Amino acid sequence: MPPFDLARPARATADVSPCGACAVRPLTVCAALDEDEIQRLAEITQSQRVAAHHTLFSEGDTAQNMYNVTSGSVKLYKLLPDGRRQITGFLFSGDFLGLSVDARYAYTAETVTATTVCRFPRRQMDSLLDEFPKLQRRLFSLASNELAAAQDQMLLLGRKTAREKIASFLLSLSERAVRRGQKSNPIQVPMSRSDIADYLGLTTETVSRTFTQLRTHAAIRLLEGGRVDICDETALMEMTESG
Amino acid sequence: MPPFDLARPARATADVSPCGACAVRPLTVCAALDEDEIQRLAEITQSQRVAAHHTLFSEGDTAQNMYNVTSGSVKLYKLLPDGRRQITGFLFSGDFLGLSVDARYAYTAETVTATTVCRFPRRQMDSLLDEFPKLQRRLFSLASNELAAAQDQMLLLGRKTAREKIASFLLSLSERAVRRGQKSNPIQVPMSRSDIADYLGLTTETVSRTFTQLRTHAAIRLLEGGRVDICDETALMEMTESG
DNA sequence: CGATATCTTGAGGAATCTCAATACTAGTGG
DNA sequence: CCACTAGTATTGAGATTCCTCAAGATATCG
Numbered sequence: 021m022p023p024f025d026l027a028r029p030a031r032a033t034a035d036v037s038p039c040g041a042c043a044v045r046p047l048t049v050c051a052a053l054d055e056d057e058i059q060r061l062a063e064i065t066q067s068q069r070v071a072a073h074h075t076l077f078s079e080g081d082t083a084q085n086m087y088n089v090t091s092g093s094v095k096l097y098k099l100l101p102d103g104r105r106q107i108t109g110f111l112f113s114g115d116f117l118g119l120s121v122d123a124r125y126a127y128t129a130e131t132v133t134a135t136t137v138c139r140f141p142r143r144q145m146d147s148l149l150d151e152f153p154k155l156q157r158r159l160f161s162l163a164s165n166e167l168a169a170a171q172d173q174m175l176l177l178g179r180k181t182a183r184e185k186i187a188s189f190l191l192s193l194s195e196r197a198v199r200r201g202q203k204s205n206p207i208q209v210p211m212s213r214s215d216i217a218d219y220l221g222l223t224t225e226t227v228s229r230t231f232t233q234l235r236t237h238a239a240i241r242l243l244e245g246g247r248v249d250i251c252d253e254t255a256l257m258e259m260t261e262s263g
Numbered sequence: 264m265p266p267f268d269l270a271r272p273a274r275a276t277a278d279v280s281p282c283g284a285c286a287v288r289p290l291t292v293c294a295a296l297d298e299d300e301i302q303r304l305a306e307i308t309q310s311q312r313v314a315a316h317h318t319l320f321s322e323g324d325t326a327q328n329m330y331n332v333t334s335g336s337v338k339l340y341k342l343l344p345d346g347r348r349q350i351t352g353f354l355f356s357g358d359f360l361g362l363s364v365d366a367r368y369a370y371t372a373e374t375v376t377a378t379t380v381c382r383f384p385r386r387q388m389d390s391l392l393d394e395f396p397k398l399q400r401r402l403f404s405l406a407s408n409e410l411a412a413a414q415d416q417m418l419l420l421g422r423k424t425a426r427e428k429i430a431s432f433l434l435s436l437s438e439r440a441v442r443r444g445q446k447s448n449p450i451q452v453p454m455s456r457s458d459i460a461d462y463l464g465l466t467t468e469t470v471s472r473t474f475t476q477l478r479t480h481a482a483i484r485l486l487e488g489g490r491v492d493i494c495d496e497t498a499l500m501e502m503t504e505s506g
Numbered sequence: 507c508g509a510t511a512t513c514t515t516g517a518g519g520a521a522t523c524t525c526a527a528t529a530c531t532a533g534t535g536g
Numbered sequence: 537c538c539a540c541t542a543g544t545a546t547t548g549a550g551a552t553t554c555c556t557c558a559a560g561a562t563a564t565c566g
Contacts, residue, residue: 098417100422106421106422108417120407121407150396156400159403160403164362164363164406167362167409168363168364170410174351174417175349177420178461212511212512213513214513224513455544456546457544465523466523467544
């Protein structure tokens with residue numbers, strides 16, 4: 021996939037405050053800030069549209085920006101030298117990315133569908149963090165949340181069967197859809213079988229077979245447009261073995 | 264394992280500043296603070312000795328404390344309802360634990376060997392965080408580091424073979440030993456085969472077989488006291504497939 | 507509407523797990 | 537100090553899940 025051309029980013033539409041009308045604001049890092057502070061943040065923010073299957077940044081790049089997804093979907097992944105891939109997370113509107121330990125990104129971020137992000141230059145973000153302890157706190161709590169999610173994912177990867185993995189994955193997508201105000205039932209599954217496989221530590225074939233199996237057991241229905249209807253949520257929940 | 268009796272914690276020895284003589288201070292969260300601030304932290308700190316195989320806290324407990332390991336070793340794990348276990352991390356001296364998203368711990372913490380920890384009541388810690396932005400920053404960077412480590416572990420769990428997992432595990436133990444000022448070569452491996460298995464997403468038998476295999480290939484030697492001599496570090500590094 | 511990628515299904519194989527027996531280790535009490 | 541015991545580790549044989557390779561079906565996009 022060609023890397024997205026960062027040299028010509030789409031400027032945020034020059035509204036008085038582009039963040040004022042932001043639909044995902046209550047979901048995201050910005051929820052911590054009042055109007056004045058949002059304004060300050062808006063000044064360093066650039067909104068950017070990215071087509072599907074484009075790289076936002078790559079593992080090892082110097083971490084110059086942080087991002088907030090305002091629409092679309094993004095995957096984060098790490099590679100082994102021989103090409104094996106582990107997707108560490110999928111991001112949707114409201115999700116934040118770009119935390120980095122040292123000065124480099126620890127993973128590659130690639131759009132799954134057409135996506136819009138808010139881009140925050142890291143340096144300026146850092147000064148804002150000093151200025152607004154609330155923002156710092158918010159980011160910290162965000163990192164803690166991600167850490168908890170990462171631990172759940174370790175449990176899934178290390179100890180769950182293929183069927184449990186798929187069931188957990190579908191329920192988690194449903195739950196996250198609800199959290200951003202969408203309905204829980206027919207869920208959007210915008211990523212490919214191969215992406216799902218690399219997220220769950222499986223192969224595409226096993227993912228496909230397991231979907232078929234769940235469909236046969238009338239737990240799910242595969243709809244057009246990559247949507248999945250969860251017919252029997254209870255059955256799926258029993259399959260996750262985690263309540 | 265019986266939970267450790269928190270009703271009778273061992274008081275920190277009433278030194279002028281117990282932290283003043285702390286050997287792991289430069290390694291840990293306290294490194295961020297100057298003398299006065301350390302003093303303030305010391306006031307809310309209790310040092311505590313815990314025997315091997317005791318629980319510090321359990322998944323789901325209300326998160327009342329944060330801890331810093333000053334000696335010994337601790338494992339963190341999550342359980343599935345049927346008893347399957349995933350160890351999400353091992354902690355050694357200098358390591359911090361007890362971050363929690365909501366008010367509850369997301370995992371169980373259990374000592375592997377006899378351990379001493381510094382215990383910080385969460386509520387008081389929270390006010391210190393407000394008071395010392397440096398401490399807040401430090402904790403944030405700590406969480407970011409853990410997040411990066413968690414992503415590495417996902418790659419391991421989802422995409423590496425048993426042999427690669429064991430090799431990565433041993434090298435990581437070695438590296439961490441160096442970071443806390445110990446020598447890299449014969450490494451202490453205080454945890455049981457079963458713990459290693461639950462950390463790497465394997466069974467005890469596979470862990471044991473893989474150790475034997477590495478020994479046969481003259482990459483490692485198993486010494487008494489649970490120590491492991493890394494004879495051929497290069498071979499191990501090649502096995503990790505991650506450089 | 508054709509080309510291409512993605513998804514599904516099948517058959518066989520491999521890595522790892524399960525079950526079971528034996529060996530070792532460390533701690534306990536005589 | 538030694539033997540005993542209980543836990544832990546190793547090894548073996550067979551089972552199973554998931555993977556690999558391969559073909560066919562379906563969807564997507566120009």
